[in-house]
Amino acid sequence: MAKTETTRLDRLEETVIAVLLGLMTLITFANVVARYIFNSNILWALEATVFLFAWLVLLGASYCVKHSLHIGVDVVVRALPRGLQKLFSLAAVLACLAFSLLLLKGAWDYWSPFIGKRAFLETNDVPMPDFLQFLADWLNEGERYEKMPRFIPYFALPLGMAFLTLRFLETGWRILTGTQELVIAGHEAEELLEEATSASATDSENGRS
Amino acid sequence: MALLLLFAMVIGLMLIGVPIAISLGLSSIIFLLIYSEGSLASIAQTLFSAFDGHYTLLAIPFFILASSFMSTGGVARRIIRFAIAVVGHFKGGLAIASVFACMMFAALSGSSPATVVAIGTIVIAGMRQVGYAKEFAAGVICNAGTLGILIPPSIVMVVYAAATDVSVGRMFLAGVFPGIIAGLMLMIGIYIYARYRGLPSQPWSGWSEILSSAGDAFWGLLLIVIILGGIYGGIFTPTEAAAVAAVYAFFIANFVYRDMGPLHRPGEDNNISLLQRPTSLLTVWFHDDTRKTLFEAGKLTIVLMFIIANALILKHVLTEERIPQMITEAILAAGFGPIMFLIVVNIILLIGGQFMEPSGLLVIVAPLVFPIAIELGIDPIHLGIIMVVNMEIGMITPPVGLNLFVTAGVAQMSVMGVVRAAAPWVGIMFIFLILVTYVPIISTFLPTALMGPEIITN
Numbered sequence: 140m141a142k143t144e145t146t147r148l149d150r151l152e153e154t155v156i157a158v159l160l161g162l163m164t165l166i167t168f169a170n171v172v173a174r175y176i177f178n179s180n181i182l183w184a185l186e187a188t189v190f191l192f193a194w195l196v197l198l199g200a201s202y203c204v205k206h207s208l209h210i211g212v213d214v215v216v217r218a219l220p221r222g223l224q225k226l227f228s229l230a231a232v233l234a235c236l237a238f239s240l241l242l243l244k245g246a247w248d249y250w251s252p253f254i255g256k257r258a259f260l261e262t263n264d265v266p267m268p269d270f271l272q273f274l275a276d277w278l279n280e281g282e283r284y285e286k287m288p289r290f291i292p293y294f295a296l297p298l299g300m301a302f303l304t305l306r307f308l309e310t311g312w313r314i315l316t317g318t319q320e321l322v323i324a325g326h327e328a329e330e331l332l333e334e335a336t337s338a339s340a341t342d343s344e345n346g347r348s
Numbered sequence: 349m350a351l352l353l354l355f356a357m358v359i360g361l362m363l364i365g366v367p368i369a370i371s372l373g374l375s376s377i378i379f380l381l382i383y384s385e386g387s388l389a390s391i392a393q394t395l396f397s398a399f400d401g402h403y404t405l406l407a408i409p410f411f412i413l414a415s416s417f418m419s420t421g422g423v424a425r426r427i428i429r430f431a432i433a434v435v436g437h438f439k440g441g442l443a444i445a446s447v448f449a450c451m452m453f454a455a456l457s458g459s460s461p462a463t464v465v466a467i468g469t470i471v472i473a474g475m476r477q478v479g480y481a482k483e484f485a486a487g488v489i490c491n492a493g494t495l496g497i498l499i500p501p502s503i504v505m506v507v508y509a510a511a512t513d514v515s516v517g518r519m520f521l522a523g524v525f526p527g528i529i530a531g532l533m534l535m536i537g538i539y540i541y542a543r544y545r546g547l548p549s550q551p552w553s554g555w556s557e558i559l560s561s562a563g564d565a566f567w568g569l570l571l572i573v574i575i576l577g578g579i580y581g582g583i584f585t586p587t588e589a590a591a592v593a594a595v596y597a598f599f600i601a602n603f604v605y606r607d608m609g610p611l612h613r614p615g616e617d618n619n620i621s622l623l624q625r626p627t628s629l630l631t632v633w634f635h636d637d638t639r640k641t642l643f644e645a646g647k648l649t650i651v652l653m654f655i656i657a658n659a660l661i662l663k664h665v666l667t668e669e670r671i672p673q674m675i676t677e678a679i680l681a682a683g684f685g686p687i688m689f690l691i692v693v694n695i696i697l698l699i700g701g702q703f704m705e706p707s708g709l710l711v712i713v714a715p716l717v718f719p720i721a722i723e724l725g726i727d728p729i730h731l732g733i734i735m736v737v738n739m740e741i742g743m744i745t746p747p748v749g750l751n752l753f754v755t756a757g758v759a760q761m762s763v764m765g766v767v768r769a770a771a772p773w774v775g776i777m778f779i780f781l782i783l784v785t786y787v788p789i790i791s792t793f794l795p796t797a798l799m800g801p802e803i804i805t806n
Contacts, residue, residue, distance in 0.1 A: 157642035160409055160649065167410070167591035171584055185403070192406060193399035196657065199650035200369075208651055209367035212703060214747040216365040231365040238374040242395065245388030249396075296392050323367050 152202045159195040163188045183264040190265070190292035197299030204235075204306040204322075211323030224321075225314065231322045232311040239303040246296035253290035254278060261286035351671060354379045358662075359703070368705055369651075372712075373658035376665045384668060394664045398657035403587060404510040408458075408503050408653065410590030413645040414571070414597040415457035415466075420608050420641050421601020423568035424466040427452045428474075430561040435535075436550035440542025442478060443488045444535045445550075446471040450492035451531040452565075454499035455572045456597075458506070459648075460743055461754040464493030468758040478548055486759040487769035490751050491777060492534055494740035497706070499527035501575055501590065504739055507656060507707040508732045511663070511714040516586040517579045521795040522729045523736065529790065530737075530780050537776045567604050571596060580798060598638075602628075608637040652707060659711035667715065676719045686724045690785050693717050693731075694738060701742020705750070709742075710735060726788075733791040737781050744770050744777070 170184035203209050216227050253260060258278040261267075267284040271291075275283050278290075313319035354375055361371035373395075380386035398405070418424065431449040438444055449467050457463055468489040475485040497504040500520035509516040541547075571593055578589045602609035606619035610628035613619050622628065632638060666672065679689065696717075700709045714735065721731045743751040746767050755770070756763045784790060 153643045154639065156646035156650070157639045160413060160646040161638075161642050163406075164410060164413060164591050164594050167406075167588060168595045171588050171592055175583075186400075188406060189400045189403070192409065192653075193396060195409070195646060196399065196650050196653040197395075199646060200654045203647065203650050203654070208647060209369060209654070210651060210705060210750075211365060211367045211371075212362045212748055213365065215363045227364045231361075234361055234364075234366045234374055235370050238370045238377065241377050241388060242373070242392060245390075245392035246395075248387065248389035249392040293396065296396055300392075321365050323365055 152199075156195065156199050156202065159191050159199075163191045163195070166191075183266060186262060186264045190262075190295075193292065194295045194299075197295040198302065200299060201302035201306045204303060204310060207310075207319070207322065207324050209323055211321075213321060213323060216321060225317075228314045228321055229311065232307060232314060235307045235322060236304065236311065239300055239307055243297065243300040243304055246300045250290065250293050250297050253288075253293055258288060258290060260289045262289055262292065265292075350379070350383050351669075354662075354665070362703065368708060369655040369658045372655070372662045372708065376658070376661045379665055380668075384665075386665075386668070391661060394661050395657055398653070398660045402510050402660075404506055404516060405653070405656065407501075407506050407516070407587040407590040408656075409645065409649040410587065410594045411458040411501050411503055411506070412462075412648050412652075413642065414590065414593040415459060415462045416641045416645040416648075417594065417597035417601045417608075418453075418456050418568065418571075419462065419466040420637070421597065422605040422607030423456065423565075423597075423600070424449070424453055425470060425607075426561070426565040426568060426605070428467065428470055430558070430565040432550060433553050433558045433561045437552040438539060438542075439549050440480075440538050440545075440547040441549045442471065442475045443480065443484070443538045443542065443547070446475070446485075446488055447492040447531055447534045447538065450489070450495055451499060451527065452569065454496040454527065455501075456568065457496055458501040458503040460494045460496035460740070461750050463496035464489055464751055464754045465758060468493065468755060472759050478550075480547060482759060482761065483765065483769035486755050486761055486766050487771075487773050488534070488538060489758070490744055490755040490766055490770040491773040492531070493751050493755070494743050494777070495527055495531055497743075498523050498530060498733075498736055498740060500524065501586075501593075502736065503652070504706050504710060504736050505732065506586070507710050508714055508735060511711050512718045512728060512732070514728045514732065515799075518729050518795040518799060519732050520576065520579065520586070521798060522733050522791045524794050525790050526733055526737065526780075526784050529783070530777070533776050533780055534773065537773065567600050571600075602632050602635075602638075608641070610635050612637070652705075655705050655708040656711055659708040663711055663715055666712070672716050672719050675716055676723060679720050680723060684724075686726055687786075689720060689724055690726070690734065693721075693734065694781065694785060697735060697738035698741060698745075701739055702745055703748050704742075705748075706739035706742060710739065727792050729795055730788040730791045734781075734785050737777075737784050741774065741777050741781060744774055 166184050166188050170181045173179055173181050216224050219227060261284060265287040267287045272283055274288065275281060310319065310322055357375040357378065358371050361374060362368060377391055380391060428445070428449045431445040431452065432442065435441055435444045435448055446467060449471065450463055453463050453466050457466070472485045472489060476482055500523045502520065502523060505519040505523060506516055509519050574596060575589050575593050578584050578592065579586055584592065601607065602611065603622055606612050610631050611620050611622065611625060684692070697713060700713060718728065718731065721728065743749045746752060752763055752766050752770065756766045759766065
């Protein structure tokens with residue numbers, strides 16, 4: 140039961156990552172098309188892409204923690220005896236937690252004014268979708284937003300850091316209970332190997348002449 | 349002193365197994381909290397500005413995505429067939445063809461590990477079938493794969509350009525000749541080894557095979573023209589070129605080669621045509637292959653950009669503390685000339701490259717050495733190419749060489765085995781590094797010829 144839930148969550152996160160990257164690409168591409176075929180620019184294209192980029196990386200960082208994809212130096216820790224290795228890994232998780240908690244505090248300090256007394260600040264070009272205008276009633280004394288207010292894109296910071304903290308807590312627990320050895324991937328080999336074997340599988344399927 | 353502490357902290361954290369990105373970020377935060385007035389909020393802002401303050405870096409996800417579509421979409425396979433048709437009949441021809449294929453794939457992709465995976469998975473097996481030693485095959489691919497970041501487009505060059513504000517277009521052009529020379533040097537090395545060892549050659553397959561394989565690979569190779577032509581023709585910015593490349597690769601993979609997506613059928617030439625299933629124009633957007641490729645590219649982007657974003661925090665700390673200026677003064681006061689200085693840069697980068705991920709290292713080192721190089725009259729483009737070549741060597745030397753790990757996975761060897769296998773060819777890359785360092789014209793000729801002389805604004 141718990142297992143199907145995690146895989147469902149995995150799939151959701153994977154789809155979000157795919158959709159964010161796909162949107163960035165399509166918006167940038169559409170802007171080129173608009174410039175040459177329709178002789179006009181999509182004004183908000185660059186700013187929107189940049190914000191999607193920030194969301195992709197800041198939210199995706201926690202997914203990569205969950206699946207130990209972040210790369211690091213593993214020669215030293217792998218050479219250690221098991222007990223010592225666990226100790227080092229726990230210290231590493233503590234360092235990661237220090238990082239994410241400090242940045243969570245920083246992200247909150249940075250973000251909260253944008254939804255508090257500076258909630259009127261808008262982005263330069265990104266339009267405000269109508270279905271979000273209810274935020275104007277809540278935060279902007281009922282005055283409609285012409286452009287998307289800044290607290291929306293910036294929300295990636297506190298949200299991303301909160302997720303990151305959760306995932307590091309989870310990693311710490313897994314290392315403590317012995318279901319995981321290291322925080323880091325050490326290298327991208329496993330994942331690339333997986334990719335490679337699937338690629339060579341399709342290749343032999345194709346039966347190269 | 350404080351600076352030493354900062355770097356000791358970075359290295360210490362990395363050694364106990366903290367991810368590189370977080371070692372960089374956490375050390376910078378602690379440093380700022382102890383030695384400077386910086387608030388946590390301003391650090392969070394710096395983190396966010398990695399995305400909304402550096403438009404150049406936006407090219408990275410798109411180049412990664414284009415490369416993902418190229419790898420899954422069967423472009424590598426067609427490039428290899430073409431390479432074998434052209435150079436396969438020399439002694440050691442399959443190995444020479446592998447280098448040639450790596451050079452061509454490098455011109456489509458901006459990453460070295462991606463090049464190793466795309467080409468290596470296919471050719472290492474092929475080389476073993478005709479009787480080459482596994483070690484030889486792995487060593488060749490491991491080295492040739494590093495051309496991925498030297499031959500444009502290149503993610504590492506995009507990072508250098510973003511860190512030092514030089515033009516991405518110039519950097520890309522500057523990489524063309526060094527990339528070709530490095531490739532040729534590897535090929536000549538292999539040829540000499542093959543004569544000496546009596547390695548087999550492939551039968552000469554004739555001009556018709558060259559033409560037909562070229563025709564087959566044409567749609568993939570056209571991407572080079574789109575990227576470089578688009579940038580230099582002033583049609584689009586490097587970032588837009590990357591996005592166009594990604595969309596183009598998507599269409600080629602799904603509708604021309606059809607090795608993925610709704611028109612793909614397992615088996616040789618079983619792929620169905622668009623006319624048989626016109627609805628695939630709609631379904632392709634939701635096809636699972638599309639989702640998977642986007643996700644794979646997204647994952648690589650996240651890991652890489654998280655390192656770069658945290659390296660930018662460290663860079664921010666260094667600039668705040670005026671460290672680059674201090675180092676510049678110290679080096680100039682020590683009376684270093686350009687030659688001595690470049691030796692020092694090479695040594696720092698070679699050592700750093702052993703432990704760090706290339707892009708992160710560049711973000712940190714480039715701003716430190718860039719002002720000195722300008723003072724000493726070294727061309728910034730030339731400096732950039734030197735750095736890229738150093739990063740290439742860093743990728744194939746232990747303990748942290750991404751290419752080593754990837755090759756180990758692809759060739760199913762131990763990492764130490766690959767290290768030994770790659771070692772003789774690393775020698776060629778060292779000779780190449782010396783050549784590139786002391787003959788600046790190799791790097792600067794093409795950008796100067798096509799875009800006019802470099803104007804240095806400081």
